[in-house]
Amino acid sequence: MTLISVRDLAIGYGQTPVASGISFDVEEGDFLCIVGENGSGKTTLMKTMLGLMEPLSGGITFPGGMKGSEIGYLGQQTQIQKDFPASVYEIVISGRLNKCAGRPFYGKEDKDAAARSMELTGITDLRNRCYRNLSGGQQQRVLLSRALCASSKLLLLDEPVSGLDPDATAEMYRIVKELNDSGVAVVMITHDVDASLKIARTVLCMGDVVRLMTVAEYLQQTGGQGK
Amino acid sequence: MIDKLVMYLAYPFVRYALIVGVLVSLCSSLLGVTLVLRRYSFIGDGLSHVAFGTMAIATVLRLSNNMILVLPVTILGAILILKAGSRTRMQGDAILAVISVSALALGYLIMNVFAVSANISGDVCATLFGSTSILTLGQSEVWMCMGLSVVVIAVFIFMYNRLFSVTFDSDFAKATGQKPERYNMLIAILIAIVITLGMNLVGSLLITALVIFPALASMRLFGSFKAVTVSSVILSVVCAFAGMVLSIMIGTPVGSTIVAADLVMFLICCCIGGLRRGGR
Numbered sequence: 001m002t003l004i005s006v007r008d009l010a011i012g013y014g015q016t017p018v019a020s021g022i023s024f025d026v027e028e029g030d031f032l033c034i035v036g037e038n039g040s041g042k043t044t045l046m047k048t049m050l051g052l053m054e055p056l057s058g059g060i061t062f063p064g065g066m067k068g069s070e071i072g073y074l075g076q077q078t079q080i081q082k083d084f085p086a087s088v089y090e091i092v093i094s095g096r097l098n099k100c101a102g103r104p105f106y107g108k109e110d111k112d113a114a115a116r117s118m119e120l121t122g123i124t125d126l127r128n129r130c131y132r133n134l135s136g137g138q139q140q141r142v143l144l145s146r147a148l149c150a151s152s153k154l155l156l157l158d159e160p161v162s163g164l165d166p167d168a169t170a171e172m173y174r175i176v177k178e179l180n181d182s183g184v185a186v187v188m189i190t191h192d193v194d195a196s197l198k199i200a201r202t203v204l205c206m207g208d209v210v211r212l213m214t215v216a217e218y219l220q221q222t223g224g225q226g227k
Numbered sequence: 228m229i230d231k232l233v234m235y236l237a238y239p240f241v242r243y244a245l246i247v248g249v250l251v252s253l254c255s256s257l258l259g260v261t262l263v264l265r266r267y268s269f270i271g272d273g274l275s276h277v278a279f280g281t282m283a284i285a286t287v288l289r290l291s292n293n294m295i296l297v298l299p300v301t302i303l304g305a306i307l308i309l310k311a312g313s314r315t316r317m318q319g320d321a322i323l324a325v326i327s328v329s330a331l332a333l334g335y336l337i338m339n340v341f342a343v344s345a346n347i348s349g350d351v352c353a354t355l356f357g358s359t360s361i362l363t364l365g366q367s368e369v370w371m372c373m374g375l376s377v378v379v380i381a382v383f384i385f386m387y388n389r390l391f392s393v394t395f396d397s398d399f400a401k402a403t404g405q406k407p408e409r410y411n412m413l414i415a416i417l418i419a420i421v422i423t424l425g426m427n428l429v430g431s432l433l434i435t436a437l438v439i440f441p442a443l444a445s446m447r448l449f450g451s452f453k454a455v456t457v458s459s460v461i462l463s464v465v466c467a468f469a470g471m472v473l474s475i476m477i478g479t480p481v482g483s484t485i486v487a488a489d490l491v492m493f494l495i496c497c498c499i500g501g502l503r504r505g506g507r
């Protein structure tokens with residue numbers, strides 16, 4: 001089943017597009033990596049897919065009947081979040097709000113879902129800790145857990161390992177791979193090409209021309225060294 | 228001491244003042260948490276100056292219940308500040324400053340040009356610092372205040388989870404189908420209501436203190452959104468109550484006594500927070 005289908009999309013702020021001619025599909029259980037230089041429009045593409053920005057032209061559809069609000073998103077951390085007084089549990093369960101239409105409070109199902117996604121991302125023991133006192137790696141796992149709480153079908157991850165040390169990075173990749181193996185489709189922006197291509201299936205290469213290829217094709221083209 | 232307090236409590240206007248004071252401090256501290264976290268602390272300041280300007284017009288027009296005019300205009304001001312902040316190229320805080328000083332200056336100007344009473348500076352001082360007008364509240368004003376407070380509290384409770392999500396990460400909230408703009412509007416309207424109510428209590432210059440002190444103090448002590456919210460409500464109500472009782476007993480101005488109590492509480496919380504962090 002095709003979860004999200006992007007056709008001849010042009011993205012950008014204002015009139016001039018940052019990137020154009022983008023077409024790809026994300027199937028159920030897929031793993032797509034988005035690579036490209038700084039400023040090539042990776043984050044912009046992801047925000048457009050999430051409906052945070054309007055596309056300049058082209059279209060994004062959900063052929064499989066998934067709703068646009070059923071995507072889990074892990075974005076780049078904002079200034080506000082750094083000293084925000086919130087417990088891990090409060091943040092994770094806030095991912096369930098897209099299932100709470102018309103309900104002001106969380107029900108048992110929401111609490112179970114939050115517990116399950118904390119379990120899957122290995123942060124159950126951090127449940128009552130304060131977000132601002134966690135390490136960078138732990139914070140990223142909390143945000144991943146929230147994304148997972150919002151969707152068990154498709155996760156969009158914007159540089160989930162930026163600023164993490166090698167151990168935390170490996171742990172993050174292990175969790176993401178595990179989630180993907182269990183059937184969650186993943187779209188991930190990354191600069192860490194070598195490690196992420198080991199777990200990805202297809203690569204979207206952003207730049208003057210936007211190209212979609214398999215990992216094997218990408219490696220062949222770049223001389224087998226990733227970059 | 229206690230005798231004196233009991234004696235004062237026998238007067239209905241003292242009881243009214245206490246009720247209004249507690250309600251206003253409760254509502255303002257509820258909203259304070261999200262405002263402080265979003266770096267919106269000063270929206271309260273700007274809006275209170277708008278409210279001051281409108282109050283001046285209401286005085287000139289000799290309206291019996293000035294809330295009828297002040298409330299809608301302040302809500303309008305809140306919406307304007309938000310819209311302007313997100314649309315134009317000017318910085319949000321610059322817009323706030325523009326609106327705030329203009330309203331203050333025009334308000335004072337209007338009061339002077341169309342002087343209603345002989346004691347202008349007394350009137351101005353009363354609107355800026357709250358003075359004793361809280362002790363002259365009529366029954367209808369108290370009812371109005373209670374009604375509006377119930378609205379603010381109910382809306383806050385029903386929107387609590389969504390407000391948290393939008394405050395923590397408005398991009399994520401929008402991506403999962405919330406409407407952050409709508410909640411921003413809601414918060415602006417609620418804060419406009421609270422400020423209009425608070426004008427009587429501490430006046431338009433000091434109202435920001437009621438909004439930010441309890442939230443800032445609680446953030447030093449607690450690490451979850453719920454605990455911070457609950458604690459700022461408790462701290463705020465305690466301070467307002469203590470401040471009002473004190474001011475009645477020793478005859479100090481109500482507004483500044485409450486704010487002084489808030490300040491002391493904030494400093495104490497800073498110390499406790501610092502000690503805890505140091506001890507770890």
Ligand SMILES: Nc1ncnc2c1ncn2[C@@H]1O[C@H](COP(=O)(O)OP(=O)(O)OP(=O)(O)O)[C@@H](O)[C@H]1O
Binds near residue numbers: 013037039041042045
């Ligand atoms: N809020 C904004 N307003 C206007 N232009 C913007 C805005 N944010 C980004 N841009 C521009 O859009 C282009 C693409 O930015 P984007 O953030 O998508 O890059 P990216 O590929 O994610 O880069 P990075 O690897 O550094 O994260 C850049 O040239 C940037 O200058």
Ligand SMILES: [Mg+2]
Binds near residue numbers: 042043044158
């Ligand atoms: Mg980016």
